[in-house]
């Protein structure tokens with residue numbers, strides 16, 4: 001599963017991160033993102049009713065659906081049970097890594113410094129999310145790729161149409177598109193055409 005996860009992520013290169021207080025229809029949101037060329041969709045745990053949203057999204061099409069901002073082993077188990085196909089954390093979370101490994105689900109652990117990247121690898125991360133990427137910029141990923149040439153790095157936090165290509169060019173295997181593509185206000189309004197438009201603009205900027 002890990003090899004499939006990585007090879008597909010390396011090909012698609014964009015994960016949409018949904019952090020929204022209100023989601024009228026998670027399946028419709030996923031369809032809107034896919035129509036704009038994004039097939040990896042991470043629903044974050046700060047979203048109320050996350051497990052129910054995951055179940056709704058996965059019932060329609062589970063491909064590429066994951067859970068983010070996972071902090072504990074218990075949360076990991078609940079979200080895997082709700083259908084998450086992979087887990088993402090903001091930082092190195094050993095219990096999340098353990099629960100993901102026990103369930104055979106890929107995990108992307110968050111890190112910022114070289115020490116944390118090393119820790120994430122020790123914990124069995126399938127990929128390492130560099131967060132917050134905007135604070136250090138694309139050049140920082142190039143620097144990290146020196147000592148960690150084979151580590152799949154994912155740039156997250158403040159990635160937009162203007163800097164996504166630079167992050168991908170300097171060493172990110174994939175980038176996360178959060179509030180730039182999926183702003184909470186558009187999600188709450190169910191403005192799927194605008195979300196599709198933003199997803200398309202973002203994926204086009206990555207070419």
Ligand SMILES: O=C(O)C(=O)C[C@H](O)[C@H](O)COP(=O)(O)O
Pocket residue numbers: 017019044068069070088089090091110131156157158159176177178179180
């Ligand atoms: O750590 C987590 O759990 C995250 O999901 C990190 C950020 O919230 C996302 O990367 C979205 O960030 P923006 O693109 O700036 O909206």
